[in-house]
Amino acid sequence: MARERGLTLPAEAVRAMRTELPDLADAVVAAIVEEVPDYRDAFSGPMGQTISNAVRLALGGFLTLAARRRPSDRRTTVLATEGSYQLGRGEARSGRSTDALLAAYRIGARVAWRDLSSTAVRHGVGADVLAGFAELVFAYIDEQSAAAVAGHTDETETTGRVRQQLLDRLTELLLEGAAPDDVARAAERAGWTPPTTLTAVLVPESQVRAVDVSTATLRAPAVEEGDALLLVPDARRPALLRTLAERGAVAGPAVPWLEVGRSVRRARRARALGLTLDTEAHLPTLVLHADxxxxxxxxxxxxxxxxxxxxxxxxxxxxxxxxxxxxxxxxxxxxxxxxxxxxxxxxxxxxxxxxxxxxxxxxxxxxxxxxxxx
Missing domain, CATH: 1.10.10 (Arc Repressor Mutant, subunit A)
Structure with missing residues (x-):
């Protein structure tokens, strides 16, 4: 007999569950694919085998926990938790959300409990023991899903920090007017697709969140006298100006992306002269006050x-x-x-x-x- 938290399961029931484990893992995977849209194409890619292995490892870890007889068996459940953590990191890299991840764990828990409880009943497990068994199943799933979410969060934060550093470096090179080859390499490292044009925008820092611009917009790391400097790719100027109106912003001209320094200088000059919104509406003033x-x-x-x-x-x-x-x-x-x-x-x-x-x-x-x- 096996004991865990006061739970006693017949050894033959545990052996039967272990024998049925491959079929149960396949059933879990099939249910996830059917019920979670984000996973319908996942198993055809490189993450498919990783997810399947994580399911098998998690189920195996649970059976080890349910039948634990010696402290060394704890290593198997630790490996299962590590597998869930790494699964979460992989899912973040694949672009799937924690909502999809948690949905997959909920479905997995339901399918696993349905099959495992049926096997337990067939081997004479009574109602009291079955209730304890259910508690163990769902506590274990909670532990695994928490590990997966932690992995997802860590990967997202790490990836976000690293990419932001690369984007900051790209922005600095653009503002410095660095050699085109150096800027192009920085863009590639940051995973940023060069646009045709960039438009420099100075906007009060308090208004940045309210400005609806492209997700590919670059932002200079430093704030300039209360203004954030944004480099907006391939901006549709009328729409951009409507967005910036009444926000105390100033937009330079759209220029070839490697020449964005020209747009930045004009926007800064307009700001220094107290001009707002569209620098191209103030060209005579800008020219007149150039010196x-x-x-x-x-x-x-x-x-x-x-x-x-x-x-x-x-x-x-x-x-x-x-x-x-x-x-x-x-x-x-x-x-x-x-x-x-x-x-x-x-x-x-x-x-x-x-x-x-x-x-x-x-x-x-x-x-x-x-x-x-x-």
């Missing part, structure tokens, strides 16, 4: 004729000159833009002609003034 020192010198030179005027007068004339240039001298349009009478525009333009003379007809002067007043 602030040069812009200051240009303004000082181009607006020198106004320097000696009273500040209020100089400001009014500068506004008029800007509108006059933008509206190509159309007096009524200038008046409407400035909310003044056309006669006021005529008066101010006369003042400007006195200050600038023939230079207002010179293309180079007109270009300088347009940039200075931009």
């Amino acid at each position: 602030e020192d040069a812009l200051a010198d240009l303004r000082a030179r181009a607006l020198a004729p106004l320097a000696d005027l009273r500040p209020v007068t100089a400001e009014k004339l500068a506004d008029t000159l800007r509108a006059w240039l933008l509206h190509q001298g159309r007096r009524d349009d200038v008046a409407q833009a400035l909310f003044v009478h056309p006669q006021t525009v005529r008066y101010r333009v006369t003042q400007l002609r006195e200050l600038y003379g023939d230079r207002l007809e010179d293309p180079d002067t007109v270009l300088a003034l347009t940039l200075a007043l931009g």
